[in-house]
Amino acid sequence: MAELKYDKDGRLLFTKEMKEEYTILMPQMLPVHFGMFRQLLVLEGYKVDMLTTNHRGIVDEGLKYVHNDTCYPALLVIGQLIDAIKHGGYDPHKIALFITQTGGGCRASNYIHLLRKALEKADLAFVPVISVNLSGLEKNPGWTLTLSMIRKMIYAMLYGDLIVNVANQVRPYELNHGQTDRMVDEWQGRLIDGFQQGKGMSRKQMRDNFDAIIADFAAVPVSQVEKVKVGVVGEIYVKFSPLGNNNLEDFLLSEGAEPVVPGLTDFMIFKIFNREVDVDIYGGLWAKKKVCQVFKGYIEACQKDMIAALKKSRFRAPGTFEAMHKLVQGYLGDGNKMGEGWLLTGEMLELIHSGVPNIVCTQPFGCLPNHIVGKGMIRKLKDDYPNSNIVAIDYDPGATKINQENRIKLMLANAKALARQEAEPEKEPAGAGV
Amino acid sequence: MILRVGIDIGSTTVKVVVLDEDNKLLFRSYERHYSKARERACETLSSIEEMLRGQDVRLVITGSAGLGVAKAAELDFVQEVYATAAAVNAYIPDTDAVIELGGEDAKIIFFGGALEERMNGSCAGGTGAFIDQMATLMNVTVNELDALSLKHEKIYPIASRCGVFAKSDIQPILNQGGRKEDVAASIFQAVVDQTVAGLTQGRELKGKIVFLGGPLHFLMGLRERFVDTLQLDEEHAVFPEDGDCFAAMGAALCASDYEAKPFDELLRKLRESRDATSVVDTMPPLFESQADYDAFAARHNASTPPQLDIGTYAGDAYLGIDAGSTTTKMALIAPDGGLLYTYYHSNLGNPVAIVLEQLKEIYKLCGNRIKIKGSAVTGYGEDLIKNAFSCDLGLVETVAHYRAAAHFNPDVDFIIDIGGQDMKCFKIRNGAVDSIMLNEACSSGCGSFIETFAKALGYSIADFAKLGLFTQKPVNLGSRCTVFMNSSVKQAQKDGASVEDISAGLSISIVKNAIYKVIRAASADDLGKHIVVQGGTFHNDAVLRAFEQELGRNVTRPTIAGIMGAFGAALAARDLGLEQSALLDEAALEGFTHSAKPVTCNLCTNHCSLTVNAFDSGRRFISGNRCSRPLGKEKAELPDLYRWKYEKLRAMEGKGLGDGSRGRIGLPFGLNMYENLPFWYALFTRLNFEVVLSPESSRKLYIKGQRTIPSDTVCYPAKLLHGHVEALVEAGVDAIFYPCMSYNFDEKTSDNNYNCPVVAYYPELLAANMPDLKKTRFLNPYAGLHRPKDYERIGSQWFADTFGVPRKEAASAIRAAYQAYDRYKEEIHHTGRQYIERARAQGLPILVLAGRPYHIDPEINHGINDLITSFGFVVVSEDAVAWLEDYAPRKVLNQWTFQARMYNAARYVCTQPDMELVQLVSFGCGTDAITGDEVRSILEGGGRLYTQLKIDDISNLGAVKIRVRSLMAAMEERKRREH
Structure with a gap:
């Protein structure tokens, strides 16, 4: 022992x-x-x-x-x-x-x-x-994060983002219930088998895998019904974790919506970008900045491969980190880096620009950064994009599901009314057509 | 013709309407459902069976509790705000905005331009249920509350965020004799403020506004407050005739889009769903059997004091009064502690009248046989009662409770008292109070909470509590504050839980709240071996049982659990050893009169809300004051570094040594400016700018900027910034400078030197939410003062780019600014040392009030420093002593500049026998969840008491007093032991 x-x-x-x-x-x-x-x-x-x-x-x-x-x-x-x-x-x-x-x-x-x-x-x-x-921070003799592991994890992260992205675009419309999830499992298995044999670990192989994943998901039979798309942003844990957000994605699906969840890659790039930009804002070593730039550049290049692969397909592709960074100018400064920092507002902007103005902004109750970058930016977004429809939902041990769901339902009802309002601009703007 | 039916099932009421083809109302009903939503809906529908039988109708359900019903009965559902919008659209088409208050939700809808519909967040209970709670608290019906409010003369500021906060504001006002009329109107004003602040979120409320929902339909006083506050005339404030049923009418209108079905089938579906239950989250029962309960009851009834007969007893007696927040308790004891007379009753909002009546009764019973030789009073109303009836002693509640508990169990090592309004827990070590925990304002799920619930569901508190004893499946309702529990109960109701299940669940919630939130214990051993529980709430067997179950340990509950404070006070009165009590005698009581008048003290910037109590023969008692000036005495001027720092900083405006030729620059006086102002002031005046500080903070300034606050759960110091910036815009400065700062100065005593996210980035939030900033130049660059060399370079470039200041000139000004900041810190250290020396020379205790720099703002700390000096302490700030300790590793990541000072201040205090530390915490400050525990462990590790004062936009000095006085009592006890 x-x-x-x-x-x-x-x-x-x-x-x-x-x-x-x-x-x-x-x-x-x-x-x-x-x-x-x-x-x-x-x-x-x-x-x-x-x-x-x-x-x-x-x-x-x-x-x-x-x-x-x-x-x-x-x-x-x-x-x-x-x-x-x-x-x-x-x-x-x-x-x-x-x-x-x-x-x-x-x-x-x-x-x-x-x-x-x-x-x-x-x-x-x-x-x-x-x-x-x-x-x-905190070294342990029995645990080392080697460069090769970091690289593999970056690949896994990108594969993960792609799979989640396309699965989200297929699942709400699948004709055979459960087929999308089976496809997710299958690909997870295939990628891991590949890792075991050292496959899927070069840029070229990754690009091929991207295409193959997209093709497989595109082949899942879907219906042609129109569904309202709902973006999910927020504090990273409650945004992603079903345990944290009371199974938000399942709820949105059951309400007949298509959840759009921006991936993890931007968050990683964002965290590296912060170190780079600190040198510009506050001074510091040029070399540190350079290292960050190289690392960031690598992940961004991989991300661009993924976007390129998606753009060839019928699926909606996310924007690049750079493009999102441009969108957020005039909202928050580059130095706003605690928690999700400007990235959270950036994701909302990107969603609005890609035709997803309906957004659930999730946060733990009393989340400090989100006072600023979440709830704090909704007013300006509404002023700049009147059709934006953002609901901020707090999560904590005492918050009840019914309370959260009722507010999300209101957002969904708003989505319909706003869509109608936009469709008939001459008519008296109104809450709900009767 | 196909009729349309709309059913709105809210948290407290069911509304049913029937519309004909012309949208004309054929039927409407509005009824409370007392948590039996499905039954109520069925009954109402059955009552119109005559009208609809055999017809096809379109029926749609809406409402917060309607979703579950609709799902269970497979009926159509629309969201209630959406439904309301539809109704307003149809009936009042030229509306600009709608405000709807419901049982637990508040909603706002903006028409015109982009549609905006919003509901209150999860921490914003200022609605119908809130008004119900407040009425219960004041012991009037809601209609009486309304009538009272119309006769108000004065509005008190009352926390509008949630019921729990408001209660702790109202209680002291009532206990100190504030007029009920004024309190009633203040409650409505709080609702208005909450709605305006919490829901508009920067969008202006103007034009024609429609007010809907039950409370706004029935309560004229509430209407009046809204109309007054929003400055609306009759034409623009619309209260439609059926305003209480609009959501149901909207649902009926929306029903046009849904399929028509036979009414009989719909009614059948609803009836069938009535009994369906689907509660998933339940807990083990409190008692398995009647035998279990009997054994439990027998064990607890054994702890009882001797009962004496007041009708025959002759000799000395001692009186104890506990003027609690919601109840008044009295005990008359013989010298051996035997009980002659006890009294326990709700104080009906006026403890003076209760005590008067009881005293008369006691004197009558005593006759000439019994002589009262001592009297003592404790509790919220201590000062008032002591002055009104001339009691011999006033003592703080914690001490009174310990006295009583030790009388029953000398080995007691832990006491928990759950009263109507507050919860007190403390450990006893070596015969002295060792560690005191009081409930935070946000977790006061205490006795009055169950009581309110019981009443809302139509039960008395005793009956309601009994209901839960034998249920097999208590609902798990979580362990948070009242507002959250309200929605937990709503969820349980939706899932079909019975009143029995809810009753047991509430009792268990209270216990969990106490153990995990207030005491923060992980196991029974964290509390103690000999636990005594008391307070009226523990008379509730369900609560007592839940407490034992949760701890896995038996505890002692004296049969007089509810009057332990009064009992302890009586013991303290006995121990005074007086020959003659000063208590008003029977004759004096005959001529006793009491009146109370509210006034605002204008002797200093605190503007205390005073209550002037006048008694017969010209005796007066003033309450609500923080210092002795309104009492006609000169203010005691004990050294107070908070005041010194504040005055020092306020003086930093104007042109300084420069000529002001480059223009007027506005600096908002808030958050990190309290630390960095000496730097910026030196820098700007050196560059020949005139520095304009925003005015001193006040509630008025807060209200000024309130409508632009986007997040209602952010801390009060941050919220104040909106008013500060608005005032600067009005002052017409050339530019407002408020930099973003991820980092603050590096003091080399911590692992990093961050600001908290709110302090760091609030300027960006202001820029995005304050339309007035477009009228001026708002400069919020990122500034890195933690790297002086780099900032000299980067900062001078910024000044060159922004103002055309030559870089060299700017660089030299930046160097001078660093020096000025260093001098300022030197001065704090120096003055702090002087104050400490003065205290020691005079033998006064020293109190380190540890907060963040902005806690020296009197509007933020509500004059707590004044209060503390009035108790005879010399006050110094955390930064006056923190620098005396070096870096040391901590159990947490020590990464914030301001917070790191508190750790070091605590470490230093542990080395100084005549110093104590009290931590100031702003409500909503996330970092203090971490610092609070760490400061506590530093102090307790050094054998010191930890005292935390939580502050928010409203001052509740009552709670502060209990804590400070408990601390003083513990200090005395410690001193006594040492000698």
Whole structure:
């Protein structure tokens, strides 16, 4: 059994022995992406389980061990991990936990510390926590994020974004119920098999895979009904995670809408861009800026491949990071980087410009950055784009589904009325045609 | 002819209408459903069966609780705001905006231009249910409340965000003798403010406005407040005849788009769905069997004090009064603690009258046999009652409760008291109060909450509580504040939960709220081994049982749980050892009179809302004051670094040493400007700009900018900025400078030096939401003051580009600005040291009031610093002592400049025996969820008490007083032990 070792500040380390013996639990944020990330880690020799639990007990554990005024994602992620340790059938002395750490002025940077506090409170201080980050914070002997892994993860992220994008455009219209989801599973499997054999890991192979994925999804038989498209933006966890947003995408589907969810790639580029732009705004090393530019340039190039592949197809393609950055000028400065920063407003703008003016802006209750970049920008968006129809929805342990759903329903009803208003501009502008 | 039926099922009422082909109303009904929405809807429909039997009709359901009904019965549904818009369109076509208040929702619709429809967010309960709660609190019906409001003379500021906040504002006003008429109107004004601030979100309310929904239909006082506030004339304020049923009428209109079906079939479907239940989220029952309950009851009834007969007893007695927030409790005891007389009653909004009546009764019972030799009073109304009846002692509630608990269980190590309005928990270590936890304003799901619910559902509190004891499936309602619970209950109702399930669920919620939110405990051992529970709410067996279940441990509940405060006060009165009590005697009571008059104190910028209580023979008592000046005394001038800093900063305006030739630059006096003003002031005056500061913050200034606030849950310090900026625009400055700052100064004591996201980027929010900024030049560049060398380069370039200032000149001004800022900090350190020395020379305790720099704003801290000095403390700010400690690793990521100072201040306080630290926290401040726990653990690790004061747009000094006085009592206790 692996010995517990600590660093000089008293932080419990994840050792090489633990890598052999321990199962690492990771939270899930985006089902498709994180599923592939998990597989990549397994290929690297880690034993990893991804948590897909979704029940009230998670919130209760979170409420118990995390300060209740902390943001909801922290409460959920930590609640989910502790729930799994307690009730997941694991030997608590043989598990470790993964959590991401971004750094930045938002309180989200404190998740790892809150998790450790929670473990201590739950008498589980012997469970090592591994920080997953790109800034070189908190090193562990049993865990290294190699360049090759980073590259694979970037590929997995892009594959994930593409699959989610096309699946969202097919699922609401599929004639054979469940076919889209089966296709998602199939492709996830194929890509992972490819990773195992070292395939799909060059730009050329990725481009081919992009085409193949698009072709397969395009071949799913669909109906020709018109459905209202609804964009989903927000704080990254509640935007993506079904646990965080009360299965928002399912709800939108059941209301006869097509969810449009901007992907993860822009967020990654955004986080690198922030470091680059900090040098311009505040001064700093030219070399640091250069490194960021190169890294960012690589991901952007991959993103452009994906967009190009989509543009050849019948599917709607997202815009480039650069294009979105242009749209947000006059709204927020480049220095607005905490949380989702200007990217959130940028995504709303991109949605409006691509014919999706109906948007759900999700945020944890009391989310600090979203006061500014979410709720704070809706007025200006409405002034600049009168047909924009944005509803801000708060998520927290006490918020009820009915309350949230009723507001989303109002947004959907508005969408219809606005569409009608636009169709008959001469007629007296009105709430609802009677 | 096919008739159309609209059914609007809201959170508290069911509305049914029938329309003919010409949109004429054939039938309408508006009825409360008391949580039995489906039954009510069925009954109403059955009542018009005669009219519709055998016909085909088009029927559509709408409303927040209607969705579930529609789904279960497979009937058509439209969203209620959409339905309302349809009705307004048809009946009042030239409308510009609609305001609709419902039971729990508030809605706004803007016509003209782009259609905008909006509902209140999840934290905005200022609606019908809110008014119901307030009426219950004041012990009047809603109609009486309305009638009262029309006779108001004065409006008090009352928190409009949610019912919980408003309650804690109203209670002190009532307890201090404020007029009910004024409070009633203030409640309506709060609803108006909430609607205007929360829903318009920057779009102006003008033109013809239609007011809809039950509350606006029935309450004339509420109408009056709306019309007054929005300055509408009769032509532009429309209150349609059927304004309470508009959503239902809209649903009927929308029904045109749906298929017609036989009425009998529709009614059958609705009836069949009535009994369908689909509650998923339930919890284990409180009691499995009657036998379980009997054993439980027997165990608890064993903790009881001796009962004496007041009719035969002769000898000395001591009186304790607990003038609580919603109830008045009294206990008359013999020297051994035996109970002669007890009283527990709702104070009906006027504790003075209650105590008067009870005192008369007690004197009558005492006759000549019993002599009252001491009297003490505790609770919210302590000051008022003490002055009114000349009690011998006033003591803070926490101390009174501890006295009482220790009387029953000398080993007690944890006390939890859940009263009507507040929750107090504290640990006892070595015979002294060790750690005090009071409920935050946002988690006051206390006794009065259940009571309000019980009444709303048509039960008495006792009957309602009993209902839940034996249900097999209590609903899980979460553990948040009242507003959230309201919607949880709504959801449960939608899912078909019974009143029994809801009753049990509410009791369990209260307990979870207490354990996880207030005490923040993870296990029973975090509390203690000998737990005594008290307070009226624990008389409720369901709550008591839930508490034991949640902890997995048995606790002690004395049979006099509800009057423990009064009992403790009586014990304290006994221990005074007086020969003669000063309490008004029987004769004096005969001539007792009391009247209360509200006035606003204008002796300083705090503008306290005072209540002047006048008693017989010219005795007076003034309440609501923060300092002694309105009492006719000179203000005690103890050293107060908050005041010093504030005056220092306010003086930084004008031309300084420059000539002002480059123009007038406006600086909004808020958020990080409280830290960075010395820098910007030096920089701008050096460059020959005249600096214009925005006016001092005030509630009026806040209201001025309120309509442009987009997020109603952001902190008050941020919300104030809207008013500041608006005032600067009015002042006609040449430009307003308010930089974005991701980072603040790097003080090398933390892992990073960020500002919080709100402080960092609020300028961008203002730019996007304040139309008036188009009238001026609004400059909000990103500024990185944390890198002086780089800022000299980047900043001077900015000044060259923006104002044409030569770069060299700007660079030298920037260097001078850094020096000026350093000097300012030096001065704080120096003055802080002087104040501390003065305190030590005079033997005064020192209190470090640890907040963010902007907490020195009197409008933000509501004069808490004045209050604290009035208790005999010398006040210094966190930055006066934080620099005395170096960097140390923390258990959290220590990444904000301002917040890092609080950690170091706490560490320093732990090394100084005559210093205490109190943390100021703004409601809605996300970073304090992290800093609060960390500061607590630093202080407790150093053997110190942690006290947190949560502040918002409204001052609730009552809660602040309890905390500060509890802290003082604990300090005294600690001193006593040491000697």
